[in-house]
Amino acid sequence: MATPSQALVNGQATQxxxxxxxxxxxxxxxxxxxxxxxxxxxxxxxxxxxxxRVGPVPMPELAPDEALVAVMASSVNYNTVLTATFAPVPTFRFLQQFGRQGGWAARHDQPYHVVGSDAAGVVLRIGSGVRHWKPGDHVVVSPAYVDDQEPGTHADGMLGAEQRAWGFETNFGGLAEYAIVRASQLVPKPALLTWEEAAVNTLCAGTAYRMLVGEHGARLKQGDAVLIWGAAGGLGAYAVQFAKNGGALPIGVVTSQHSADVLHRLGCGLVIDRTEIGLTDDAADDPDRVLEIGKRLGSIIRARIGRDPDIVFEHTGRATFGISVFVVRRGGTVVTCGSSSGHQHSYDNRYLWMRLKRIIGSHIASLQETWDCNRLIGLGHIVPTLSAVYPLSRLPEATRLVQMNQHTGKVAVLCQAPSPGLGVTDTELRHTVGEERLSPFRTPRPLVTQTEATAGT
Structure with missing residues (x-):
């Protein structure tokens, strides 16, 4: 286990x-x-x-366009669950495909896959081709791993055919003491946040920003009503904030009273429990039930705000997609970035074409979108959705929590940081924003330090 210096974890180490x-x-x-x-x-x-597994792996060589980051904290995303279940396909296929390119890509094809698509830490080394970063810089890592020599990348970083999700479709991810990243993934760490608070934002907040705010998504505007499935989860809670911050009305669907309480603290205008609309995991198998649930949901929304939602924020997939297409207003937009309940979607196409609705596919975020999103976080306008912190040694347990959907918001993982609460370099701004605002998902679950975790094994 790495033993970083006090100056490094406190953010005071010089170059x-x-x-x-x-x-x-x-x-x-x-x-x-x-x-x-x-x-x-x-x-x-x-x-x-x-x-x-949590154990030693070899340190890879650094490519000219890469940086070695000493990871202070990371977080669990659903793609870590997919990797760990080897479904729908083993991610070793991605590593093999990437490795066949040869050159520096060959390093990724290993008999082990280091997971993790979020990280906050300190730049330790840079490759010979890196210009805008130096050792000692505090960073968070974007999961968008793009090829800057592809023409599509220069139109939109997410359009390049060789775009990959770092730590899922590449090796050497963030749930580790160190991570290998391209310089084009680096973003300044918000100075008012702790390491673990900073580590939970980049993937989910960036994804939600592109879906709702960025020019490639739904283009949310003031006054829009936005239906958000899984609104207390990692993605959904950021969507609630972007809707609220942009002058729209977020409508959150949740599974528990605890989740509803969290959304009210985030300022969500309307919260609906999925049991209120009769939504079950098998509802998508029956077209009549899909329409029945859609009509019930639509009636609730119209009774509360007087109209149908302008945008539906989709990431659950099979269980909800048909309902989303039905319930969004005429001319409205369903924007989707995932399918945690199943990839095969079924919906009645009449409600799409005859009512002139749109479906937009969205994936992660471009570097510009990530920087724009990060600026809002750095100002305290968007806050972390951190709900629990685990040490790296207990990463399997933390991932199981996400696998079973027994969490709210995001689950952080301490890597080199020995305890929570470290890494803040702008205490004045943090005080101005306020501890309570920065912790809307505060939970009675204890924050576990690396030392305590070791003592308990």
Missing amino acids: DEVERIPVPDEYLAAHVRVEDIAMFGDSTDKDVRRSL
Whole structure:
């Protein structure tokens, strides 16, 4: 386990001090191994605690356009669950495909896959081609791993055919003591946030920003009504904030009273419990039930705000997609970035074409969108959705929490940071924004330090 200096974790280390820190030959990382691909067989419960390992892996060589980041904290995203269950396909296929390009890409094709698509930390080393960053810089990492030599990338970073999700479709991800990233993934860490608060934002907040605010998404405007599925989750809670911040009316669908309470603290104008509309996991299998639930949901929304939603924020997929297409207003937009309940969607196309609705596919965020989103976070206009903090040693347990949907907001993981609360470099701004505002998902679940976790094993 790495033992970073106090100056490094407190954000006070100078460039010279950082450059003198030795780079180890191996480091501690959360990973899956290729020999475990078939371990679940036909099991209905693919428990990620069985497949995720936390142990040493070799330190890869740094490419000219890359940076080595000492990771202070990271977070669990649903793509880590997918990697750990080897479904719908083992992510080793992505690593093999990438590795076949040769050159620096060949490093990614390993018998282990280091996971994680979020990170906050300190730049430790830079490649010879990196110009705008230096050792000692405090950064968060965008998961958009793009090829800057592709023409599509220059139209929109997410349009390049070689765009990948870092830590999911590439190796050397963020749930580790160190991470290898392209310089084009680096974004300044918001100075008012702790390491763990900063680590939970980039993937989910950037994704929600592109879906609702960016020019490639739904183009939210003042006065819009936005229906948000899973509104207390990692993605949904940022969508609620962007809607509220942009003068729109967020309408959140949740699964518990606790989630509803959290959304009220975020300023969500209308919160609907999924049991109120009769939504079950198998509803999508019956077209009549889809319409029945859609009509019930539409009636509730119209009774409360007087009209149908202008935008539906989709990421649950199969269980809700048909309802989304039905319930959005004539000429409205369904914007989708995922399918956590299943990738095969079914909907009645008459409600799409005859009512002139639109479906927009969205994926992660371009670097410009990520910087724009990060600026809002750095000003305190959008706040972290952090609900729990685990040490790296307990990453399998933290991922199981997300797998079973037993969490709200985002689950952070301490990597080199020894305890929560470190890394704030603008205490005055933090005081101005306020601790309570920065912690809307405050939970009785204890924050566990690395030392406490070790003592308990």
